[in-house]
Amino acid sequence: MALWGGRFSQGAADATFALSRSIDFDWRLAPYDIRSSLAHLDNLESAQLLSGPDSTAIRAALRELASEVASNRFLPISSDEDVHSALERGLSQKLGALGGALRAGRSRNDQVTTDLRLFAIDHILEIALLIADVQSALLEKAAQYVNDAAPGFTHIQHAQPISFAHELAKHAHALARDLDRINDWLTRASVSSLGAGALGGSSLSLDPAATAKSLGFHSSFANSIDAVSDRDYVAEALFIFSLIGVHLSRIGEEWTLWASTEFGWAKISDAYATGSSIMPQKKNPDIAELARGKSGRLTGNLVALLTMLKGLPFAYNRDLQEDKEPLFDSIDTLLLLLPALTGMIATTDFDRRKMAASAPLGFSLATEIADYLVGKKIPFAIAHEAAGACVALCESTSRQLHELTDEEFLGIHQGLDAGVRSGLTVQGALASRTSTGGTAPSLVKAQIELALAANTAQRSAIASKASTFLEMMSA
Ligand code: ARG
Numbered sequence: 001m002a003l004w005g006g007r008f009s010q011g012a013a014d015a016t017f018a019l020s021r022s023i024d025f026d027w028r029l030a031p032y033d034i035r036s037s038l039a040h041l042d043n044l045e046s047a048q049l050l051s052g053p054d055s056t057a058i059r060a061a062l063r064e065l066a067s068e069v070a071s072n073r074f075l076p077i078s079s080d081e082d083v084h085s086a087l088e089r090g091l092s093q094k095l096g097a098l099g100g101a102l103r104a105g106r107s108r109n110d111q112v113t114t115d116l117r118l119f120a121i122d123h124i125l126e127i128a129l130l131i132a133d134v135q136s137a138l139l140e141k142a143a144q145y146v147n148d149a150a151p152g153f154t155h156i157q158h159a160q161p162i163s164f165a166h167e168l169a170k171h172a173h174a175l176a177r178d179l180d181r182i183n184d185w186l187t188r189a190s191v192s193s194l195g196a197g198a199l200g201g202s203s204l205s206l207d208p209a210a211t212a213k214s215l216g217f218h219s220s221f222a223n224s225i226d227a228v229s230d231r232d233y234v235a236e237a238l239f240i241f242s243l244i245g246v247h248l249s250r251i252g253e254e255w256t257l258w259a260s261t262e263f264g265w266a267k268i269s270d271a272y273a274t275g276s277s278i279m280p281q282k283k284n285p286d287i288a289e290l291a292r293g294k295s296g297r298l299t300g301n302l303v304a305l306l307t308m309l310k311g312l313p314f315a316y317n318r319d320l321q322e323d324k325e326p327l328f329d330s331i332d333t334l335l336l337l338l339p340a341l342t343g344m345i346a347t348t349d350f351d352r353r354k355m356a357a358s359a360p361l362g363f364s365l366a367t368e369i370a371d372y373l374v375g376k377k378i379p380f381a382i383a384h385e386a387a388g389a390c391v392a393l394c395e396s397t398s399r400q401l402h403e404l405t406d407e408e409f410l411g412i413h414q415g416l417d418a419g420v421r422s423g424l425t426v427q428g429a430l431a432s433r434t435s436t437g438g439t440a441p442s443l444v445k446a447q448i449e450l451a452l453a454a455n456t457a458q459r460s461a462i463a464s465k466a467s468t469f470l471e472m473m474s475a
Helices: 014-020 021-044 052-071 083-103 108-143 165-187 210-215 223-228 232-258 286-309 318-347 352-357 366-375 380-397 406-412 418-424 426-432 441-473
Strands: 149-154 157-161
Touching: 021 052, 021 083, 021 108, 021 210, 021 318, 021 366, 021 380, 021 441, 052 083, 083 108, 108 223, 108 418, 108 441, 149 352, 149 426, 157 165, 157 352, 157 418, 157 426, 165 318, 165 441, 223 286, 232 286, 232 318, 352 406, 366 426, 380 406, 418 426, 426 441
Parallel strands: none
Antiparallel strands: 149 157
16 A cells, blocks of 8 residues: 555556565564554654544554564565555554554654664664673683683784683674674664654654653654764664674684694584585584675675765655665674574684694794893894894704704803793793783783673673663563
8 A cells, every 4th residue: 555645646657666665674674663653652642633542542553563563463465565554554454544643743754764773773782692692602712721822823924822712812802892882882873763754843743852762762863854864873883793794704714724624723513514515524614604704795785885875865865765674684694693603612622732732833932032132131123133043043954942052042142041941932931921911821811801701791781771672662
């Protein structure tokens, strides 16, 4: 059923209808649309624009429709254009002409963006909890490897030994910033657009602040034209999701490398790996690869939205209907990916012996030699040269740094007495890195404990927002 008609002499061509219809993807807004209709109904009633019996009948019909939608007893049909028209059809089937009463003082323009904000808030909270799960899987896994050395890399070349826990836990810190960004977003996105009407507000004495409050928004719009045009909250959410995707892709890349035969560090659990249809020996890290691969579509969705918004003129334009699929797709992608990644992380075991054996290779303790000389007040440039000379000698004679003789050390620099050897063990090198945030196991342990405590606090803050939202939805 079209929501217009009076000024049209013929119906839409099939191609027009097919192109403009959004019901195939916007039906998932139905619960939010019904909830905002209830708030709008209260507003119409308070303004005495509906009689008591009429508003009682509409309220009952909306509630009935909500339960029919939830149980799939009411579904869209092919002639429905979008979620709003489908639900108005549902109301009209129950109430006759009264089913169209809610259109007073409201347009699909303010309605759709209010619904989308509610949808986005609901789902970003779900995503935030799943991110907290990835974080705790990383931190709990890290806690098992505090005293295990591994080579640390720059340029994928051995750089300095690190505690493997430090390596795992670093990803949890990136995810903590994502949670912070979600928190900031929640504050900024929490503005109701309801009451902006088509673009200029309403002549009916409605109270947008009241609907905003009823729907749990922090505030109501200040400019009705902006209220129907603004999709910043979608763009920002998509940016946050892209960056989460980038962070997950970096986890994916490392896991993939670590699971390779060349590294042989990570043993991914069978439950979180896949096989090959032709090569019986294969065990592939597909979750890690999909974490890497899905970041492409998350970024693509952000670019699609920004490109659609660029240069868009005043107030509502039908282009804005294209805001939904990128948002839905990014949310669905993360809802699939995050639990799989958490499972993979929590069930991966690492080969401590192999990592430890490889930690000192590639002359990764050379910095210790330079630092030893600096401890004797030798300028770093000279210390660096001397340590480099030690590496060159080892390379030309196929030895490791600790295999140089006392004479050879002294020959390179007189400050390189026997004391230098204490830094040439991996555990000694690790233990010495006690600067803030450094890789000394004692510090790493404390970092992980702090991060776990922050994770617990984040979780309960998110859970309490989610339960407030749920209360609002079921009011
Ligand atoms: N389905 C539309 C959308 O998603 C609803 C708003 C339609 N507004 C209009 N003026 N045609 O944007």
